[in-house]
Amino acid sequence: MRDDVLVGTNWVADHLEDxxxxxxxxxxxxxxxxxxxxxxxxxWNWSTQLCDTVVRDVIPKNKLEELLGASGIDxxxxxxxxxxxxxxxxAWAFWQLKLYGHRDVRIMDGGRKxxxxxxxxxxxxxxxxxxxxxxxxxxxxxxxxxxxxxxDAVRNKSASLVDVRSPAEFTGEIxxxxxxxxxxxxxxxxxxxxxxxWAKLANEDGTFKSDAEIKALYDGVGVTGDTPxxxxxxxxERSSHSWFALKYLLGYKNVKNYDGSWTEWGNLVRAxxxxx
Amino acid sequence: MKAExxxxxxxxxxxxxxxxxxxxxxxxxxxxxxxxxxxxxxARAEGATSDEAERAALxxxxxxxxxxxxxxxxx
Numbered sequence: 001m002r003d004d005v006l007v008g009t010n011w012v013a014d015h016l017e018d019x020x021x022x023x024x025x026x027x028x029x030x031x032x033x034x035x036x037x038x039x040x041x042x043x044w045n046w047s048t049q050l051c052d053t054v055v056r057d058v059i060p061k062n063k064l065e066e067l068l069g070a071s072g073i074d075x076x077x078x079x080x081x082x083x084x085x086x087x088x089x090x091a092w093a094f095w096q097l098k099l100y101g102h103r104d105v106r107i108m109d110g111g112r113k114x115x116x117x118x119x120x121x122x123x124x125x126x127x128x129x130x131x132x133x134x135x136x137x138x139x140x141x142x143x144x145x146x147x148x149x150x151x152d153a154v155r156n157k158s159a160s161l162v163d164v165r166s167p168a169e170f171t172g173e174i175x176x177x178x179x180x181x182x183x184x185x186x187x188x189x190x191x192x193x194x195x196x197x198w199a200k201l202a203n204e205d206g207t208f209k210s211d212a213e214i215k216a217l218y219d220g221v222g223v224t225g226d227t228p229x230x231x232x233x234x235x236x237e238r239s240s241h242s243w244f245a246l247k248y249l250l251g252y253k254n255v256k257n258y259d260g261s262w263t264e265w266g267n268l269v270r271a272x273x274x275x276x
Numbered sequence: 277m278k279a280e281x282x283x284x285x286x287x288x289x290x291x292x293x294x295x296x297x298x299x300x301x302x303x304x305x306x307x308x309x310x311x312x313x314x315x316x317x318x319a320r321a322e323g324a325t326s327d328e329a330e331r332a333a334l335x336x337x338x339x340x341x342x343x344x345x346x347x348x349x350x351x
Binding site: 029031035085086088113121123166169171172173174175176177179180182187199238 | 277278279280282284292297299301302304306308309310311313314315316317318319320337340341343344345346347349350
């Protein structure tokens with residue numbers, strides 16, 4: 001299963017010219033792509049291209065079809081995603097492509113950091129991507145949790161909630177990762193949520209730990225896949241990373257990403273909050 | 277073209293542990309700084325030399341970290 005969704009930097013280097021493969025870089029730092037990117041890779045801006053820019057929502061279906069088509073991607077293309085910050089927004093893009101039913105999408109393990117650290121070839125040339133036609137499916141809501149479902153999980157314990165933020169965010173000591181703007185009114189976590197910081201799933205070089213190591217971590221907090229799982233963070237990108245690991249590395253069937261996350265819950269009037 | 281002179285190190289700025297990565301692509305040096313926990317890049321800069329890029333990135337990092345508040349965790 002891991003090999004179907006995760007590829008190494010060497011695999012990517014070997015497939016730069018493969019017409020069936022399209023590589024896309026998605027960074028937190030949207031200027032990074034322009035410094036130099038994997039040769040032939042297209043660059044997607046998470047803050048303008050992978051979301052609805054009016055309503056808070058994922059990218060609309062027709063916009064996704066436009067973006068993928070313009071990127072030289074059709075429904076049969078193998079899409080390989082990578083980015084900075086240990087692939088946070090690459091995982092966010094992966095989640096959205098799966099929401100819309102793309103069959104073959106993979107993540108480059110270790111992301112941009114590993115590619116740079118290994119001294120692999122970079123390019124500033126714009127990619128030559130012949131335009132294609134893309135037809136997206138309707139959104140698959142089995143992969144996405146909305147507020148009412150999370151509230152139900154709190155009231156009725158109908159799902160295991162996994163908070164993947166840092167311990168200091170979980171306890172409410174800080175409202176956002178150090179150095180980033182505070183975007184919520186209250187700190188703490190959703191009542192009943194288990195803390196499993198996303199970073200625990202990653203090695204020093206940004207690659208994912210082994211399936212056995214990841215499973216042991218989740219087993220340790222009682223998240224075993226026997227009940228539905230909902231992962232959340234602050235805005236939904238770190239939880240995409242954990243959602244990816246739970247669903248595609250561990251193979252748990254019922255795993256959703258709550259992209260409203262703490263910026264939704266932590267701003268709700270009278271929503272219950274647990275501290276620490 | 278590739279990333280060269282790639283270095284990584286950890287430091288503490290005003291009690292916050294940070295991770296500093298510096299590298300050169302072509303004639304430009306880039307420095308990025310992330311908070312160790314959770315590992316989010318929050319300051320970056322570029323410069324003609326490694327020192328220049330790091331100095332500018334560290335200045336931004338100090339400014340942003342000063343704005344981070346700590347709250348009591350007891351309810």
